[in-house]
Amino acid sequence: MQAALLDWFAAHGRDLPWRRRYLPYEVWVSEIMLQQTQMERGVAYFRRWMERFPDLEALAAASEEDVLHAWEGLGYYSRARNLLAAARRIRDEHGGIFPGDPGAIAALPGIGPYTTAAIASIAFGLPVACVDANVARVLARVFDVDEPVKEKGAAARIAALAAEILTPGRAREHNQAMMELGALICGRKPRCGACPLADFCLSRHLGIVHERPVPGRRADVVALNVVTGVLRHAGHVFVQKRCDRGAWGGLWEFPGGRVEPGEEPARAVVREHAEETGFAVRITDDYGIIRHGYTTYRVTLHCFGVELAAWDGPRDAGGLPVPPVLTAASACRWVRPHELQTLAMPAAHRKLADRIFAPVLDEPGRPA
Numbered sequence: 001m002q003a004a005l006l007d008w009f010a011a012h013g014r015d016l017p018w019r020r021r022y023l024p025y026e027v028w029v030s031e032i033m034l035q036q037t038q039m040e041r042g043v044a045y046f047r048r049w050m051e052r053f054p055d056l057e058a059l060a061a062a063s064e065e066d067v068l069h070a071w072e073g074l075g076y077y078s079r080a081r082n083l084l085a086a087a088r089r090i091r092d093e094h095g096g097i098f099p100g101d102p103g104a105i106a107a108l109p110g111i112g113p114y115t116t117a118a119i120a121s122i123a124f125g126l127p128v129a130c131v132d133a134n135v136a137r138v139l140a141r142v143f144d145v146d147e148p149v150k151e152k153g154a155a156a157r158i159a160a161l162a163a164e165i166l167t168p169g170r171a172r173e174h175n176q177a178m179m180e181l182g183a184l185i186c187g188r189k190p191r192c193g194a195c196p197l198a199d200f201c202l203s204r205h206l207g208i209v210h211e212r213p214v215p216g217r218r219a220d221v222v223a224l225n226v227v228t229g230v231l232r233h234a235g236h237v238f239v240q241k242r243c244d245r246g247a248w249g250g251l252w253e254f255p256g257g258r259v260e261p262g263e264e265p266a267r268a269v270v271r272e273h274a275e276e277t278g279f280a281v282r283i284t285d286d287y288g289i290i291r292h293g294y295t296t297y298r299v300t301l302h303c304f305g306v307e308l309a310a311w312d313g314p315r316d317a318g319g320l321p322v323p324p325v326l327t328a329a330s331a332c333r334w335v336r337p338h339e340l341q342t343l344a345m346p347a348a349h350r351k352l353a354d355r356i357f358a359p360v361l362d363e364p365g366r367p368a
């Protein structure tokens, strides 16, 4: 079985940029990037990332703003902040050399048991088995695991099976081969006819391939109704930086929030501006709806353009109004529309910015 698996991987494994040199930095970034990200998209982001931060030293010296900007569009931004924090810790505590000891790898920010095993085996060749969703699916089918793979007992059994079949001295290839098999052959619709493990697969012999893995309980999808308003004043746009914790922490956005039950979206956007910034605004434009989803949420974002209803409060050095409060952000700025391109923004707000300002984004001199 091991020979069949490794031969198949040698012949069919994809040529991916981090598989050329197996540098710990590249393996680590690829593993973090590929969590929740499709391979093609992950490869494009990986190449751009390596141009911008070619090694640990470059990443450790980068600003959070730069790192979040490079990550923009991948979501789950705590992954980017953890990459930066870990790079700085490796620089400060490990002399800039990526640690090869699993205990030290696991102690780095943002690295859980799976990523520890992946780095230890793929970058350092240590005999540790990796179990991601792909591997769990393959093992559940090959060994006919008859419980949902996330249930405690099944997860322990799968971990034990993964360790038991690990090819001695070939952990790097073996782990990648198992993951690749799950991604390319033994996916949601298994292609058993092309599978190197077909002769060894219990589910196939029993004719129950489509009953494995046993499905787990599905998380309920929650619908969210939210609003946002693009506040413009004297050729500038108001943006605020989300607090570090929580979804999209550290990213720049237009103020907004959830619509209360029974509330009109247009009223909600005026209320949200008052609550988050103290600015009294009125609606100038309706920019329509942007729909998007994350984790188990399905979001309907109602988008508006707004202007200040009146202003006699303090102004900054450039003569722009200073918000009396900032309750949902750690910082705020008035920017020219073309400057929005340089800020890291959540995908829905980026879409909105493009929708409104795309024609002027490349013209720094043109007013909003």
Ligand code: SF4
Binding pocket: 138, 141, 142, 185, 186, 187, 190, 191, 192, 195, 196, 197, 198, 199, 201, 203, 204, 209
């Ligand atoms: S034979 Fe089919 S079900 Fe079994 S491991 Fe291969 S692709 Fe998956």
